[in-house]
Amino acid sequence: MKKLYILTQQSLLILSTVFFFSCGDQNHSIKMKGSDTEVNLAVNLAEQYTTADANFSIAISGGGSGIGITSLLNGQADIANSSRPLSDKEIEQFETKNIKVRTVIFAEDATAFVVHKDLPIESIDLETLAKIMKGEITNWKQITTVDLPINIYGRQSSSGTHSFIKKKLKIEFSNTAKEMTGNAQILEGIKTDKSGIGYVGAGYISHESATSPTVKVLNIQENATSPAYSPVDAHAINNSLYFFQRPLxxxxxxxxxxxxxxxxxxxxxxxxxxxxxxxxxxxxxxSENEI
Structure with missing residues (x-):
């Protein structure tokens, strides 16, 4: 009989989770680590796959793209989920260790910027967003009608999403930005903080929208006069119109x-x-290739 084991390390929120789907010979077990953006999807895929393969055995954990890639380098994982490509330094490390890696791109993701539902803002342009993220705009009264200091909810530097946003906006994050361990923690922070702004995978928004009406997804404009696009708009994503979209x-x-x-x-x-x-x-x- 198939069994699902879930081990969690918790404080107020889940900080790290390891999911074990164990059904067969441990010599054939798989270890998957990495991107917090992908972990819920990976767990669901693994859970469904066990219904078709009685010998399937896999352990899945998140923590960030960098952690997954490091685990791959150290022989502690078979698969590293990542929301970013390998860096030149990482490619060099794999080559130095003579470790061959295949790259699979299996989905397209979009990163959503979220605020509390009561904040009077629907869209934001890239220049304004960059100024907020790097700490040049520090109060919502500078761009809205409310007087509230801005609290930034971001990810740790090991996160592929952290690197992605930093690269896309061409910024260094404000040193006042809160470094959260995952998407769920960012969403929990925004739900209770009317002055907060954070970024999460759009896949998390689709699951939260029905149960978390206190979170608002901002539409993104490339400049103040250009059209605004949503990360949960399939048409925008399929036509590469949304600025913060990326392969997984x-x-x-x-x-x-x-x-x-x-x-x-x-x-x-x-x-x-x-x-x-x-x-x-x-x-x-x-696509699939080898380095």
Whole structure:
């Protein structure tokens, strides 16, 4: 009989979670680590895959793209989920250790900027957003009708989303920005902080929208006169109109490919694609290569 084991380390919020789907020989078990953006989707895919493969065994944990990639380098994972590509330094590290890695792009994600629902703002342009994130605009009265100091909710530097936003806005984050461990923690902060602004994977928004009406997703404009687009608008994403959209990666050890491939094939199946869509992500032309 298939069993699901969930181990959690908690404070007020879940800080780290490891999911074990264990059904077979541990010599064939898979360890997947990395992106917090992808972890809920990965767990759901694994859970569904166990219904088709009685010998499937996998342990999944989040923590950030950098943690997943480091785990791959150190032989502590077979798959690293990542919301960013490998850096030049990381590629060099893999080459130095003579570790061959396959790269799979399996979905398209969008990063949403969220505020409390009561904040009187619907859209924001990139210049204004950058000034907020780097600490040049510090009070909402500078751009809205309310007088509230701005609280920034972001991710730790090991997060691929942190690196993605930093690169896209061409900024260094304000040193007052709160560094949160994951998307869920950012959302919890915004729900109770009428002066907060944060960024999370759009896939999290699709699950939170029905139960968390206190969170508002901002539409993004490239400049003050350009159209505003939403990260949860499929048309905008499919036509590459939303500024903060990106591919999601899985880096897989070449030595682990044989035991990992059936799971990757499941992700690429019609059922896998449907699960990806249900989590608020988008299907794109998939690719696979080796470094």
């Amino acid at each position: 990666y899985q880096f897989i050890l070449e030595d682990s490919w044989e035991k990992v491939q059936p799971f990757i094939d499941f992700e690429r199946s019609e059922k896998g694609k449907q699960l990806i869509k249900e989590h608020g992500y988008y299907i794109i032309e998939r």
